[in-house]
Amino acid sequence: MQHLNEVKARWVVNEAVEQVAYADRIILNKTDLVDDTELEVLTNKIKLINGMAQMKKAMFGDVDMDFVLGIGGYDLDRIEAAVQLNENKETAHCHLGHEHGHHHDHVHDAAVTSVSIVSEGLLDLDEVNDWLERLVDEKGEDLYRLKGVISVNESTGRFVFQGVHSMLEGCPAKPWEDDEKRISKLVFIGRNLDEAALRKAFKGCLL
Numbered sequence: 600m601q602h603l604n605e606v607k608a609r610w611v612v613n614e615a616v617e618q619v620a621y622a623d624r625i626i627l628n629k630t631d632l633v634d635d636t637e638l639e640v641l642t643n644k645i646k647l648i649n650g651m652a653q654m655k656k657a658m659f660g661d662v663d664m665d666f667v668l669g670i671g672g673y674d675l676d677r678i679e680a681a682v683q684l685n686e687n688k689e690t691a692h693c694h695l696g697h698e699h700g701h702h703h704d705h706v707h708d709a710a711v712t713s714v715s716i717v718s719e720g721l722l723d724l725d726e727v728n729d730w731l732e733r734l735v736d737e738k739g740e741d742l743y744r745l746k747g748v749i750s751v752n753e754s755t756g757r758f759v760f761q762g763v764h765s766m767l768e769g770c771p772a773k774p775w776e777d778d779e780k781r782i783s784k785l786v787f788i789g790r791n792l793d794e795a796a797l798r799k800a801f802k803g804c805l806l
């Protein structure tokens with residue numbers, strides 16, 4: 600917590616925050632050394648920074664290797680599972696961006712947070728492509744990661760995206776099952792994310 604809260608000059612990177620932001624898996628070790636409240640506060644803080652990483656608590660580094668190795672965090676064909684898992688765990692996705700407002704304006708300036716958009720409805724794939732391409736083009740430096748599974752108007756009806764800074768890739772994913780709810784999910788992790796603007800842009804892509 601101490602390292603995550605360390606206030607840096609604007610141009611200096613907070614390494615702890617960055618490592619959390621880029622992570623696909625996070626292990627909270629030495630959990631026996633803190634009480635439940637401390638652990639919860641820290642867990643919430645981490646979820647606020649990175650709402651897509653899976654987290655595990657550990658003692659003496661006792662973690663199943665499958666949790667950390669060979670997870671293919673940047674593989675497009677595995678994005679879907681990642682976004683799905685995250686959503687099942689219902690991480691902090693609706694009350695982001697306000698946490699720092701009350702104090703520490705300097706922290707707010709460089710805050711790294713996650714924004715998740717979960718929505719029913721069909722999206723226009725061309726519009727989404729234009730939007731995300733523009734986003735990574737304009738905000739690439741501040742946008743650490745993005746992952747998404749969306750319901751679209753063509754081919755299989757399902758499309759996946761992943762991005763790191765200004766690198767963006769997307770491709771059709773397996774078709775929706777008949778009884779499956781067609782829910783689009785997008786997760787963005789970055790510095791100074793404009794949540795309202797992201798939601799508005801997303802809405803603009805709905806058919």
Ligand SMILES: Nc1nc2c(ncn2[C@@H]2O[C@H](COP(=O)(O)OP(=O)(O)OP(=O)(O)O)[C@@H](O)[C@H]2O)c(=O)[nH]1
Nearest residue numbers: 627628629630631632633656657658659660661662
């Ligand atoms: N109580 C407790 N001690 C731990 C735990 N995990 C590691 N330690 C102890 O912490 C000390 C440092 O171990 P680590 O922090 O794992 O070692 P490290 O990662 O090389 O340490 P750094 O170089 O500081 O990153 C050792 O004495 C470990 O036995 C834990 O879950 N609980």
